[in-house]
Every structure is written in structure tokens, then in C-alpha cells.
Amino acid sequence: MLDQLPTSSLTTAADRPAVGETHRPGRRSRRRAVLLELSGILLAAALGLGALAHLVLSARSTVFFYNGDSVLMPLVERSIQEGQAMRWAMSSVLFVFPEIPIYLGIAAVVPGVHADLMANAVVTLVLLYLLLRALTGVVAPAFARRTKIAIALAPIAALVVCSLLEHTDQRATLELVTLFLTTTYYYGTTLSLIAAIPLAVVAATGTTRRRRRVAGAGLVALSALATFSNPLFAMWASAPIALAAVILLRRSLLRPRRAVELGAAALGAAVIGYLARIPMAKYISIEITHYLRIDRMAVSVRYYVKDYFQTASTWQGAIEMSVLVVAVTGTLVVAILAVARRWPTRVTLALVISACSIVVTAIAAVVLGTTATRYLMPLFFAPAAAFVVLASYALERVPQLTGVRLRWPSRRILLASAVSLTLIASGLSVTAVRVIATAPSTQAYAPATCLSNWIAGRDLTGAGRYWTMRALKTYGDPTVKIVQITGDYNATLWLDNASDFTGQEVSYLVVDSHSHFPVAPSQVFGKPVQTVTCGQYTILDYEGTAGAEILTSRIALTAREKIAERHL
Numbered sequence: 104m105l106d107q108l109p110t111s112s113l114t115t116a117a118d119r120p121a122v123g124e125t126h127r128p129g130r131r132s133r134r135r136a137v138l139l140e141l142s143g144i145l146l147a148a149a150l151g152l153g154a155l156a157h158l159v160l161s162a163r164s165t166v167f168f169y170n171g172d173s174v175l176m177p178l179v180e181r182s183i184q185e186g187q188a189m190r191w192a193m194s195s196v197l198f199v200f201p202e203i204p205i206y207l208g209i210a211a212v213v214p215g216v217h218a219d220l221m222a223n224a225v226v227t228l229v230l231l232y233l234l235l236r237a238l239t240g241v242v243a244p245a246f247a248r249r250t251k252i253a254i255a256l257a258p259i260a261a262l263v264v265c266s267l268l269e270h271t272d273q274r275a276t277l278e279l280v281t282l283f284l285t286t287t288y289y290y291g292t293t294l295s296l297i298a299a300i301p302l303a304v305v306a307a308t309g310t311t312r313r314r315r316r317v318a319g320a321g322l323v324a325l326s327a328l329a330t331f332s333n334p335l336f337a338m339w340a341s342a343p344i345a346l347a348a349v350i351l352l353r354r355s356l357l358r359p360r361r362a363v364e365l366g367a368a369a370l371g372a373a374v375i376g377y378l379a380r381i382p383m384a385k386y387i388s389i390e391i392t393h394y395l396r397i398d399r400m401a402v403s404v405r406y407y408v409k410d411y412f413q414t415a416s417t418w419q420g421a422i423e424m425s426v427l428v429v430a431v432t433g434t435l436v437v438a439i440l441a442v443a444r445r446w447p448t449r450v451t452l453a454l455v456i457s458a459c460s461i462v463v464t465a466i467a468a469v470v471l472g473t474t475a476t477r478y479l480m481p482l483f484f485a486p487a488a489a490f491v492v493l494a495s496y497a498l499e500r501v502p503q504l505t506g507v508r509l510r511w512p513s514r515r516i517l518l519a520s521a522v523s524l525t526l527i528a529s530g531l532s533v534t535a536v537r538v539i540a541t542a543p544s545t546q547a548y549a550p551a552t553c554l555s556n557w558i559a560g561r562d563l564t565g566a567g568r569y570w571t572m573r574a575l576k577t578y579g580d581p582t583v584k585i586v587q588i589t590g591d592y593n594a595t596l597w598l599d600n601a602s603d604f605t606g607q608e609v610s611y612l613v614v615d616s617h618s619h620f621p622v623a624p625s626q627v628f629g630k631p632v633q634t635v636t637c638g639q640y641t642i643l644d645y646e647g648t649a650g651a652e653i654l655t656s657r658i659a660l661t662a663r664e665k666i667a668e669r670h671l
Contacts (some may be wrong), residue, residue, distance in 0.1 A: 158284070240454065572613050
């Protein structure tokens with residue numbers, strides 16, 4: 104069996120110290136190591152730019168830049184810049200770890216909302232690479248640095264290829280790679296899932312007690328913070344880690360004490376994180392329990408099956424969905440094989456956590472009656488972690504089966520290859536940046552400019568439905584002030600700041616084809632003073648009319664009620 108064979112370090116003679124040499128790297132070695140690691144980061148960033156170049160030219164750019172959910176981070180940053188009191192009504196996700204801190208850090212140095220969102224996407228992909236790179240260091244510690252970097256880059260490249268196949272303007276599809284690149288569709292929880300895997304492995308199999316304790320503390324902190332920010336982490340990572348610990352314990356691949364400690368760390372920290380949400384209840388519009396609808400299991404199954412085949416109805420989607428099936432199936436099969444053949448614990452644990460994340464997520468999504476494809480992120484990203492683990496183990500073991508020792512080419516060939524690859528990546532990055540800079544979707548948002556020009560510096564406040572007004576507010580100048588309302592013209596608190604409603608006199612409505620009002624505005628507020636068209640939006644101006652007074656009083660009254668109810 105594979106695990107009975109001696110290991111191969113996959114290092115060249117130059118990578119190993121000669122007899123009598125110290126293992127402490129010299130200045131030259133450290134410099135070479137830094138350059139290698141930087142090259143991996145730069146290649147990941149280049150891949151991110153390639154994904155963005157496709158995204159901004161496709162209909163997917165609508166979801167990325169202008170979707171009501173996607174602009175949450177820019178609206179939070181704008182609220183802070185305006186000095187508003189932070190009275191945000193979030194969904195069940197608080198976005199405090201790590202979405203808001205990362206976006207605010209980017210916005211502090213990168214000008215413009217378009218640029219901020221794109222920079223965030225590149226940073227997200229680089230962070231994913233770094234976490235996969237950390238995983239290679241855990242499951243393949245003896246490998247040469249360049250081997251670990253290459254292994255970690257492979258799934259990043261595969262995910263970018265998948266993103267190139269995503270092309271629709273719908274957010275509720277299984278085109279989840281581009282959704283991962285947005286700032287609000289759970290990229291933080293996905294990264295936390297990947298980060299939890301190497302921490303769990305070291306906490307359970309670390310060679311020293313100190314390493315195990317440090318990794319265990321890191322896992323506790325990560326699990327608590329991630330669950331506090333988004334309770335989905337408990338389903339995506341905490342429960343799978345505990346389940347994996349039980350499976351390995353039953354196969355005698357983990358000692359009872361370590362299995363208990365690992366499961367307790369993952370689940371206990373998730374409980375702590377969830378309990379920490381209680382004082383934050385006023386900021387949470389809908390608690391996670393609202394999404395638990397067990398009576399809708401059949402609806403959930405039909406929804407996901409329909410979504411799968413709808414995504415696969417085009418040739419691009421068919422390819423991506425085929426890749427998804429292969430990746431998910433492969434992860435499950437390899438995890439079962441690892442347990443059955445008793446592969447090394449560090450390898451088996453990582454594979455089983457990845458597989459359990461897929462299984463638990465899929466089952467929970469159906470059993471709880473959910474109807475949102477974004478909950479299925481682990482189906483795309485857990486296989487990426489599993490690939491890193493399997494590739495590392497295969498490169499470690501397969502040479503012993505074949506009798507052929509894998510070696511890297513000579514330094515001269517490696518240097519020439521590295522230079523060539525760097526030049527190619529640089530050229531492609533420059534091309535991608537040019538494409539991004541000139542793409543229509545990255546230019547000034549014309550409807551928001553039109554609205555800003557119409558306001559012309561006046562102190563006006565408008566109102567609109569959630570999916571209608573948020574892009575205008577995000578990309579408009581500081582004079583654009585719009586509050587969210589329901590179809591009944593009442594105030595609504597959902598991913599917005601209650602401070603928006605303070606002392607506002609609402610004098611215009613913004614509507615578009617998606618604005619559904621059971622009773623037409625003209626029947627409630629009368630005929631507008633003027634109607635202004637800004638792209639796909641229509642501005643109904645009621646300034647100075649009785650309609651404006653009715654609109655203002657209606658919104659003010661319902662806003663006060665909701666704010667009092669939420670104690671904001």
C-alpha cells in the first residue's frame with residue numbers, strides 16, 4: 104500500500120544541506136525563498152487580473168458592480184466617510200470578519216468604487232492562494248519550496264478557468280467562482296473554511312505540543328470569529344472538522360484525546376462565536392434560524408436541481424458543471440480511499456474535512472429547506488483544498504511505486520523558465536489591466552452621473568426599492584441621498600444604515616423595470632412635477648407637492664417604528 108512506502112522529499116541536492124552544514128538558511132537562501140514566495144503571489148494576482156478581464160467584459164459585471172448586495176461594502180465605507188452613526192441593519196451575516204476590514208483597507212489607498220471592488224477581488228484570490236500554500240506546507244513539509252508553490256497555484260488556475268466560463272447576469276446560479284470574487288457573497292467564510300483545514304491538521308498531528316497548542320488556539324479564534332460574522336461557518340467547517348475527527352478516531356488514525364480536543368475546539372468555538380452574536384442582535388435583520396425551513400425540503404431539492412441544469416444549459420455552463428461533478432466526486436472518493444487504506448493522518452484528516460464539508464453542506468442545504476446557491480460554496484472550494492492534499496501525497500508516494508525519482512530541472516533551466524513565465528504573466532497582466540481600464544462596465548456609471556447632474560447640488564432625498572436604488576447611491580456623488588422603501592412605500596431596514604432616515608424630507612422616487620409597486624405612485628402621491636429618465640431608471644419628482652409630504656411622513660413614521668423595534 105502507498106502509506107507503507109518510504110517518502111520522497113522531492114528536493115534537489117542543492118535544496119538539502121551538505122553533511123556538517125547548518126539547517127539555518129543564509130542571507131542568500133532567505134532572499135531566494137522570499138523571491139520564490141513573491142513569484143507565487145504575483146502569479147496568483149496575475150490570474151486574478153485575468154479573471155477580472157473576462158468578468159468586466161461579460162454580463163457578469165452587472166452582478167459584480169451593480170447588484171444590490173454587491174455594493175454593501177462601498178455603502179458602508181461611504182457611511183463612514185460621511186460620519187454617520189453606525190446603525191447598520193445587516194442580514195444574518197455581519198461581515199466583520201474579514202470583509203469590512205479588508206474593503207476599508209483597500210478603499211483607504213485605492214480611489215474609486217470600481218477600482219476598490221476589483222482590487223478586493225484580486226486580494227481575495229491571492230488570499231486563497233496563500234491559504235492553499237499554507238496547506239501544502241502542512242501536508243508536504245519536506246517538499247522544495249517551488250513544489251509547494253506550484254501545487255498551490257494549480258487549483259487557483261483551475262478556478263480562474265471556471266470563472267472564464269461564467270457569463271450570465273444572474274446571481275442565483277451555480278456560477279459561484281465569480282460570486283466568490285464579490286465582496287458580500289461569503290468569500291470571507293469560504294477563506295475561513297480553507298484556513299481551518301491546515302489549522303485542524305496541525306492541531307491534531309503537530310510534531311510538538313507547542314505547535315499543536317498554537318494551531319488549536321488559532322482554530323478556536325478562527326472558528327469563533329468566522330461564526331460570529333457568519334453562522335454558515337459552523338455548517339461549512341466546524342461540524343465537518345468534528346465529524347472528521349470522529350471518523351479518524353474510529354479508524355484509529357487519531358488518538359482519542361486529540362480527536363476530542365479537535366472536535367471540541369471546532370464546535371466549542373463555533374458556539375462561542377454564535378453566543379457572541381446575542382449582544383449584536385439589533386444589527387441582525389434576520390437571524391439564521393429564519394432560514395431553517397425543514398418543511399421545504401422538496402422545494403429545496405427542486406430548486407438546486409433546476410439551478411444545476413439551468414447553469415448547464417449553455418456550453419460554458421455544461422463544461423463548468425461537468426468539472427464540478429468530477430471535482431466533488433473525486434474529493435469524496437479520495438477521502439474514502441484515504442480512510443480505507445489508512446493514509447498518513449495529516450493527509451487523511453485534510454481530505455476527510457474537505458469531503459465532510461461538501462457532504463454536510465449539501466445535506467444541510469436541502470434538509471433546512473434553503474434556496475440559495477451561494478450556500479453551496481464549499482462544493483467549489485473544498486475540492487481545491489483536496490487537490491492540494493492529494494497532489495502533495497501523490498508526488499510524495501508515486502515515485503516510490505515507479506522507481507523513478509522526481510527531480511526538478513537544473514537551476515539554469517529553472518531560471519530561464521521562471522523568467523519566461525514571469526514575462527508572460529507580466530504581459531498578460533498588462534493586457535488584462537488595459538482591458539479592465541477600458542471596459543464599459545468599469546467607467547463612470549452613467550445613470551448615477553445623470554442623477555447627480557439632475558440634483559445639481561440641491562439638498563434632496565429620494566426613495567427607491569432595494570434592487571433599484573443601491574447602485575445609484577453607491578456611484579452617485581455625495582449629493583445623492585436615497586432611502587430604501589418597500590412596495591408599500593414604507594421604510595425598510597435591510598443592509599442599510601438606519602441613520603439614512605434621520606431628518607430626511609423625501610421628494611422624489613427612483614423606479615425601474617424591477618420596481619414593483621402594487622399601487623402605482625401616481626395613485627398614492629399624485630402626478631409628479633416632472634419625470635426624468637436616467638438610463639434604465641426613471642425619476643419621479645414630487646418636490647414642493649403634497650405628494651412629497653405624504654411620501655416623507657409615510658417613510659418617517661415607518662422608519663421610526665422599525666428603528667424603535669430594533670433598538671437602533
